[in-house]
Amino acid sequence: MQVDVFSARPFSGNPVAVVLDGTGLSAEQMQEVARWTNLSETTFVLAPTTEEADYLLRIFTPQAELPFAGHPTLGSARAWLEAGGTPRRGGRIVQECGAGLVTVRRQGEDLAFAAPPRIRVGGLDDAYRERITAALGIRREQVLDHQWVDNGPGWAVVQLATAREVLDLEPDLSLIPEAMVGAIGAHPVGGEYRYEMRTFAPGAGVAEDPACGSMSAGVAQWLTASGAAPAAYRVSQGSRVGRDASISVSADGDGTVWVGGDTSVLIRGTIAL
Missing domain, CATH: 3.10.310.10 (Diaminopimelate Epimerase; Chain A, domain 1)
Incomplete structure (x- = not known):
């Protein structure tokens, strides 16, 4: 699926390409697809490695894999739900990614993610x-x-x-x-x-x-x-x-x-x- 994120008007937000079954793909194949879609991010949904998560998400820009990204998190959660995904914890989806576990809450049709911890803070040199x-x-x-x-x-x-x-x-x-x-x-x-x-x-x-x-x-x-x-x-x-x-x-x-x-x-x- 391709999901438009952060806009109520179609084609006005930030699109993310979501491959709903990335099973068996290598990182090199995922990167190749991300270069080809040429979107800011392309994601791949995989089976989680922990019982706490609903799915594992890998996130790629055209050049590199990211441990976390915001609009791909929301867009992938939307695609997963539309494809029939059912959260294990009712209104909360738990995404596993390079940054750890990220919670996405669902209130009606609205989705929001809990900001993960920052790994670097403080003023710039x-x-x-x-x-x-x-x-x-x-x-x-x-x-x-x-x-x-x-x-x-x-x-x-x-x-x-x-x-x-x-x-x-x-x-x-x-x-x-x-x-x-x-x-x-x-x-x-x-x-x-x-x-x-x-x-x-x-x-x-x-x-x-x-x-x-x-x-x-x-x-x-x-x-x-x-x-x-x-x-x-x-x-x-x-x-x-x-x-x-x-x-x-x-x-x-x-x-x-x-x-x-x-x-x-x-x-x-x-x-x-």
Whole structure:
């Protein structure tokens, strides 16, 4: 299946290709398929290796395998449910992946994943921050804050003052070919969205991701824990690449961050492997 994630309007979110039975495929074969689909991610559903999980998911960009990614997690859960999958724990799906076990909660037709722990946190070092600002074409003083928000893919983020500054970025990614980096900025108070976000992933072979759940998760853990963001908000993403993505974020009292959005299966078929 091919699933559109983070948009209620078809063909406006971030698509993920889901191979519902990856049994017997080698990592090399999976990577070959991911290069061919040329989407930001392609996933392969396999039998879990632990009784706690409903399935094992392997996630590939056109260039490499990732231990975790957000929109593929939601899109694969939607495809698995549509194919007749039944969670072992009622309204909770448990995905096994390189980052461990990730819970996806189901409330009606809505899906949201629990943000996995970050494996790298803290501010960026001066040299890397300088490279990022140069690549994004901004001045050092435009960066209000910065942080590693890495939950597997390698994300770092810079915070700008406004959504407009984020939307106006014209990055030169040749200056940071290995980077996985995002930029966020606030929308005016009282609007539909709290933040505008853009994510650039040249290190994974994706220039600009239309909608990024893993970046949203790491950013939300950072901002809600510090009190810089409310416990629930929405993020807009994708307009610079012709998409209209909406990402919902909420933090429970225990600190668990949930990231969700609309998911819809737009392609069903078979693939010859």
